[in-house]
Amino acid sequence: MTDPVLDVRGLQSEFRIAGRWYPAVRDFTLAVEANETVALVGESGSGKSATALSILRLLPAVGARIAKGSVMFAGQDLARLSEAEMIRLRGEAIAMIFQEPMTSLNPTMTVGAQIAEVIEIHRGSTRRSAMAEALRLLEEVRIPAARQRLNDYPHQFSGGMRQRVMIAMALACRPKLLLADEPTTALDVTIQGQVLALLNELKQSYGMSILFITHNLGVVAQMADRVAVMYAGEIVEFASVNKIFEQPSHPYTEVLLKAMPRVDRDSAGLEPITGQVPGITALPVGCAFAPRCPLRQPDCDRHPALAPLAAEADHVVRCVVRAGQEAAV
Amino acid sequence: MADTTTLSAPRRSNAILATLRQNKLSWVGLALLAAIVFMAVFAPLLAPHDPLQQNIIHRLEPPSAEFLLGTDSFGRDVLSRLIYGARISLMVGFVAVAIAMFVGSTIGILAGYIGGLFDQIVMGIVDVMLAFPTLLLGLMIAAMLGANLENLIIAIAFTEMAPFARVARAPTIGLKERDFVEAGRALGFGPLRIMGVHILPNMASDVVVMGSLWMASAIRMEASLSFIGLGVQPPTPTWGGMIREGFENILTAWWLAIFPSLAILVTVLALNILGDALRDAIDPKLRSENAA
Amino acid sequence: MSDESAGGLAVRHLTKHFRLGGLLSGKRQVIQAVTDVSLDVPPGESVGLVGESGCGKSTVSRAILRLTEPDAGEVVFDGVDIRQASRAALRKLRQRLQFIFQDPYSSLNQRRSIRKTLEEPLRVHRLGTRAEIREKAEAAIAEVGLPLEALDRYPHEFSGGQRQRIGIARALVLNPELVVADEPVSALDVSVQAQILTLLDKLKAQRGLSFLFVSHDLGVVRHFCGSVCVMYLGRIVETGPTKEVLDAPAHPYTQLLRESSPVPDPTRRLTLIKNEGEIPSPADPPRGCAFHTRCPHRMPVCGERLPELKAQAPGRKVACHLFD
Numbered sequence: 001m002t003d004p005v006l007d008v009r010g011l012q013s014e015f016r017i018a019g020r021w022y023p024a025v026r027d028f029t030l031a032v033e034a035n036e037t038v039a040l041v042g043e044s045g046s047g048k049s050a051t052a053l054s055i056l057r058l059l060p061a062v063g064a065r066i067a068k069g070s071v072m073f074a075g076q077d078l079a080r081l082s083e084a085e086m087i088r089l090r091g092e093a094i095a096m097i098f099q100e101p102m103t104s105l106n107p108t109m110t111v112g113a114q115i116a117e118v119i120e121i122h123r124g125s126t127r128r129s130a131m132a133e134a135l136r137l138l139e140e141v142r143i144p145a146a147r148q149r150l151n152d153y154p155h156q157f158s159g160g161m162r163q164r165v166m167i168a169m170a171l172a173c174r175p176k177l178l179l180a181d182e183p184t185t186a187l188d189v190t191i192q193g194q195v196l197a198l199l200n201e202l203k204q205s206y207g208m209s210i211l212f213i214t215h216n217l218g219v220v221a222q223m224a225d226r227v228a229v230m231y232a233g234e235i236v237e238f239a240s241v242n243k244i245f246e247q248p249s250h251p252y253t254e255v256l257l258k259a260m261p262r263v264d265r266d267s268a269g270l271e272p273i274t275g276q277v278p279g280i281t282a283l284p285v286g287c288a289f290a291p292r293c294p295l296r297q298p299d300c301d302r303h304p305a306l307a308p309l310a311a312e313a314d315h316v317v318r319c320v321v322r323a324g325q326e327a328a329v
Numbered sequence: 330m331a332d333t334t335t336l337s338a339p340r341r342s343n344a345i346l347a348t349l350r351q352n353k354l355s356w357v358g359l360a361l362l363a364a365i366v367f368m369a370v371f372a373p374l375l376a377p378h379d380p381l382q383q384n385i386i387h388r389l390e391p392p393s394a395e396f397l398l399g400t401d402s403f404g405r406d407v408l409s410r411l412i413y414g415a416r417i418s419l420m421v422g423f424v425a426v427a428i429a430m431f432v433g434s435t436i437g438i439l440a441g442y443i444g445g446l447f448d449q450i451v452m453g454i455v456d457v458m459l460a461f462p463t464l465l466l467g468l469m470i471a472a473m474l475g476a477n478l479e480n481l482i483i484a485i486a487f488t489e490m491a492p493f494a495r496v497a498r499a500p501t502i503g504l505k506e507r508d509f510v511e512a513g514r515a516l517g518f519g520p521l522r523i524m525g526v527h528i529l530p531n532m533a534s535d536v537v538v539m540g541s542l543w544m545a546s547a548i549r550m551e552a553s554l555s556f557i558g559l560g561v562q563p564p565t566p567t568w569g570g571m572i573r574e575g576f577e578n579i580l581t582a583w584w585l586a587i588f589p590s591l592a593i594l595v596t597v598l599a600l601n602i603l604g605d606a607l608r609d610a611i612d613p614k615l616r617s618e619n620a621a
Numbered sequence: 622m623s624d625e626s627a628g629g630l631a632v633r634h635l636t637k638h639f640r641l642g643g644l645l646s647g648k649r650q651v652i653q654a655v656t657d658v659s660l661d662v663p664p665g666e667s668v669g670l671v672g673e674s675g676c677g678k679s680t681v682s683r684a685i686l687r688l689t690e691p692d693a694g695e696v697v698f699d700g701v702d703i704r705q706a707s708r709a710a711l712r713k714l715r716q717r718l719q720f721i722f723q724d725p726y727s728s729l730n731q732r733r734s735i736r737k738t739l740e741e742p743l744r745v746h747r748l749g750t751r752a753e754i755r756e757k758a759e760a761a762i763a764e765v766g767l768p769l770e771a772l773d774r775y776p777h778e779f780s781g782g783q784r785q786r787i788g789i790a791r792a793l794v795l796n797p798e799l800v801v802a803d804e805p806v807s808a809l810d811v812s813v814q815a816q817i818l819t820l821l822d823k824l825k826a827q828r829g830l831s832f833l834f835v836s837h838d839l840g841v842v843r844h845f846c847g848s849v850c851v852m853y854l855g856r857i858v859e860t861g862p863t864k865e866v867l868d869a870p871a872h873p874y875t876q877l878l879r880e881s882s883p884v885p886d887p888t889r890r891l892t893l894i895k896n897e898g899e900i901p902s903p904a905d906p907p908r909g910c911a912f913h914t915r916c917p918h919r920m921p922v923c924g925e926r927l928p929e930l931k932a933q934a935p936g937r938k939v940a941c942h943l944f945d
Contacts, residue, residue: 043810158899188673188900189837193881193891215810218840218883222890241887259815261844263867263882264889269822270844272815276780508728511688512791516742517715526741530732 011069039224095170112150358602433493441501635694669846725784861937
């Protein structure tokens with residue numbers, strides 16, 4: 001296998017609250033291989049969005065910092081690049097799409113001009129060829145009557161169409177890696193289906209990798225090759241998509257799956273756990289999930305490392321009970 | 330944190346105080362205003378002379394050790410008149426703004442809540458009032474009613490109602506659509522309760538901020554109307570009246586007009602600083618940072 | 622349509638069109654939010670109302686409580702038409718019908734303590750002495766699983782899930798028979814959503830509450846509702862027992878909705894071939910069947926004539942020319 005496209009090691013990002021630094025992302029190690037989709041899944045407060053912002057170095061300049069770790073991408077460590085070098089990289093080799101496409105588009109520019117602008121800046125093309133490329137991209141993301149719509153403004157597009165425009169902009173420079181932060185959360189379910197199908201198709205035709213951030217386990221199952229489940233700023237389980245859904249091993253992953261009412265089968269009773277994700281200023285000392293965990297043991301007061309399940313190096317779990325038990329068998 | 334709540338964010342009022350504390354300038358405004366109010370309240374103790382006591386021997390004397398700010402054409406002590414004048418200025422400003430605030434925001438809330446044709450008609454009238462120069466409007470009303478303290482207050486209150494109606498209407502329209510107002514309707518609350526108990530408190534702070542800014546304007550208006558002679562009648566000392574009297578002798582006795590003008594300047598400045606600081610403190614963006 | 626169910630809710634031919642723009646402001650538009658919607662919520666049952674944005678499901682829920690005034694139709698609760706009811710009768714009815722909102726942040730008045738929020742409806746309706754009202758508020762907060770200390774706190778001190786519990790407690794203090802819930806769990810995280818759904822399950826069982834449950838999430842509706850109405854562009858296109866409708870959807874739109882809902886099972890990925898086009902604007906809905914612009918089975922008649930909502934199997938109704 002070739003080198004991973006993105007290789008994050010030991011990443012820790014912190015926010016300053018009332019004069020103290022608190023970690024929002026901890027001990028985050030994850031590699032995204034060429035042309036694969038890795039899903040980061042978690043609830044609000046899990047640190048999944050902070051992770052994406054750290055990778056792209058889009059954390060706020062004041063009150064947030066990358067404290068530790070490296071983010072290797074195309075042979076360089078993004079955590080140590082200058083802002084000028086990052087600007088060149090963003091939108092070119094790495095692109096990002098967001099949950100709310102309306103706020104990421106400039107309302108005073110036509111969508112054609114906005115896509116063309118990206119092409120001009122990064123590729124130095126002329127206006128004319130950039131506009132032609134913009135049209136090709138709008139057709140590629142299947143916007144109907146793309147030639148007419150090139151000169152429309154963002155507010156003239158529906159939510160789903162705006163997200164397609166965002167995807168077209170992201171693809172403008174043929175990125176190797178696409179960060180997608182809840183790209184379909186604001187969309188209706190039938191439109192979400194269209195956008196997910198489009199992303200899957202483009203991933204193949206562009207040969208890019210996708211880091212897909214979502215809270216929706218159904219979407220994860222549709223999109224991901226591998227899945228990292230996040231809780232309280234850290235990965236608690238990481239495995240192939242089939243393993244995660246067939247054999248969820250971290251108690252939190254199990255809880256998430258059991259808590260989701262399914263459209264395709266009856267759920268006699270959901271099994272909710274009490275409580276909620278701890279705030280970053282009030283992380284428990286040991287395992288962050290222990291206070292809510294049905295399997296809690298005295299050992300859980302120690303902070304567990306990500307450890308492989310027995311004989312499965314590619315299925316790692318951050319749980320003293322589960323990783324330990326399996327190893328003992 | 331399980332289902333119990335352990336979190337205790339600062340109460341809103343504390344957040345506002347904290348913001349005020351950070352803003353040094355607001356302290357200057359507060360201190361100045363406190364001094365003026367103190368002066369007005371304790372005028373009989375602070376004034377070195379009787380403000381009405383005429384003394385022909387000492388008329389038009391420049392500032393001296395005995396008469397710190399000089400005397401006027403009747404030989405009355407300018408400093409004492411200035412101190413007593415603060416009572417009228419503050420009283421007129423405060424009462425007029427309180428009336429304008431009450432009537433104006435009532436109109437604004439009703440217009441915003443009822444909406445439709447009522448809203449269009451009422452706000453049309455309000456817009457016409459806003460289009461009038463305030464001084465001209467005040468002048469007309471004061472001239473119509475006659476010159477005395479009560480009519481002065483009524484005239485100023487009337488001219489300043491319109492901006493309060495505008496400021497109260499906009500948030501009412503926003504709040505009317507909020508779920509908690511709808512929840513009130515679903516629970517069978519009457520419109521008066523919804524407007525008074527659920528909408529009003531959610532915008533009271535904006536209205537109060539406006540109040541402090543418009544009080545400055547009311548004080549200026551009082552001075553202007555008194556200057557024209559439509560305000561409180563002599564011999565009662567008012568700042569505007571003092572400027573008018575001093576104006577006649579501006580070339581020979583500069584102190585007569587300058588000191589009351591300075592008094593107005595300082596008061597208006599203090600109120601404006603305070604109003605701005607309050608607005609910053611109440612601004613939702615700043616507040617959420619404090620409360621988060 | 623079943624007969625006017627005693628004790629339950631019967632909505633008949635409900636219509637609500639919003640008029641935008643006026644004499645001086647902007648171009649005039651009529652948003653056909655809800656057209657000719659009829660549904661029943663028998664006592665003790667939970668009926669789901671599903672659809673995508675702009676389908677009118679929220680407008681239906683609000684029109685039932687007259688939070689928005691319907692243009693036409695009947696809303697009959699326990700034999701009384703809510704739209705014709707006198708002021709006094711409406712006040713009485715308001716106690717028996719309650720509403721739960723989607724957004725736990727905007728549905729509570731930030732400036733009122735939880736105690737005030739819960740006691741206010743009881744005081745307004747004069748339901749008991751001071752001590753009794755206090756007791757009822759305490760019982761309600763306990764019933765939704767919050768500690769009594771919560772009563773003396775303010776909304777901003779609570780998380781989204783806790784606020785939703787408070788919203789539910791407020792709906793319960795008047796001891797209603799029917800609760801209209803507009804997307805009550807869609808703003809919440811999965812694990813919190815499960816907590817709230819479990820709470821609602823409990824209330825349904827213990828109090829015998831009926832629910833009209835508005836949601837865009839078919840999984841949640843399958844869990845919570847015995848029967849379901851699917852809406853598209855202001856009209857009901859299919860109704861029936863939830864399980865049957867979701868396992869064997871008849872209307873092509875229901876099929877699309879069902880197939881588009883992602884399932885947490887990587888071995889059953891979406892294979893959507895025929896999913897194109899946008900949801901048309903309710904200001905300018907297509908002629909005939911509103912879905913015909915996106916429908917894979919469209920026929921010439923679909924663009925001309927509106928299909929009627931007709932019984933297709935026992936308990937199931939579909940509005941589609943395929944079943945003519």
